[in-house]
Amino acid sequence: MTAAYPVIPAVPEPVRWARVFPGAPAQVPEARRFVSRVLAGCPARETLVMCVSELCTNAIAHTVSGVGGVFTVEVELPRDGVARIAVTDAGGATEPTPGRSRRRAADGLAEGGRGLALVAASTSRWGYRDIGPGLGRTVWAEATWPVAVPDTWTQTPPGSRVATLRRDWRGGDGAA
Ligand SMILES: Nc1ncnc2c1ncn2[C@@H]1O[C@H](COP(=O)(O)OP(=O)(O)OP(=O)(O)O)[C@@H](O)[C@H]1O
Ligand SMILES: [Mg+2]
Numbered sequence: 001m002t003a004a005y006p007v008i009p010a011v012p013e014p015v016r017w018a019r020v021f022p023g024a025p026a027q028v029p030e031a032r033r034f035v036s037r038v039l040a041g042c043p044a045r046e047t048l049v050m051c052v053s054e055l056c057t058n059a060i061a062h063t064v065s066g067v068g069g070v071f072t073v074e075v076e077l078p079r080d081g082v083a084r085i086a087v088t089d090a091g092g093a094t095e096p097t098p099g100r101s102r103r104r105a106a107d108g109l110a111e112g113g114r115g116l117a118l119v120a121a122s123t124s125r126w127g128y129r130d131i132g133p134g135l136g137r138t139v140w141a142e143a144t145w146p147v148a149v150p151d152t153w154t155q156t157p158p159g160s161r162v163a164t165l166r167r168d169w170r171g172g173d174g175a176a
Helices: 027-038 045-062 102-107 115-122
Strands: 015-022 070-079 082-088 125-132 136-144
Touching: 015 027, 027 045, 027 070, 045 070, 045 082, 045 115, 045 136, 115 125
Parallel strands: none
Antiparallel strands: 015 070, 070 082, 082 136, 125 136
């Protein structure tokens, strides 16, 4: 049978990469390249590259990172089937809120407030945490994909009793 996903090396223990970028828009493609290189061969690569693009853009647009500061990008492979990116900024007045954009309220354009919604819709989980009062915030997104696991489900240890279902999965009485 052909594998449905590219085979990437198993992750024997959590792996993590981090890099600091100047808080300028021209650094967003650099951050994308960093994540893309680290996640080469990973099924979630494209999704997480898109996410890091949104989160870095937010760090620059909505926090002090974009006013002569920096932001940090981390990539983590905690276990097989899971990859995460995180962007730590220098702190801002607002909270990361999907669908909310100050720009929209200010200029009346039906734009903005889509980046985080896109991140939320394309990943398994996302979130943020303050790294300390006024010190900044880490916004992260996690993607998952199916991995093969040892086949314990269909193996019955010798001598064990096998319970017989009286009802089938459709709620019938299971009579054969
Ligand atoms: N790192 C952050 N720190 C503080 N506020 C944030 C951060 N990221 C996002 N926000 C807030 O959440 C709102 C929604 O972010 P989102 O990325 O969805 O939209 P946007 O950046 O306003 O517009 P766009 O659709 O171009 O991404 C932002 O307008 C901002 O108020
Ligand atoms: Mg945004």
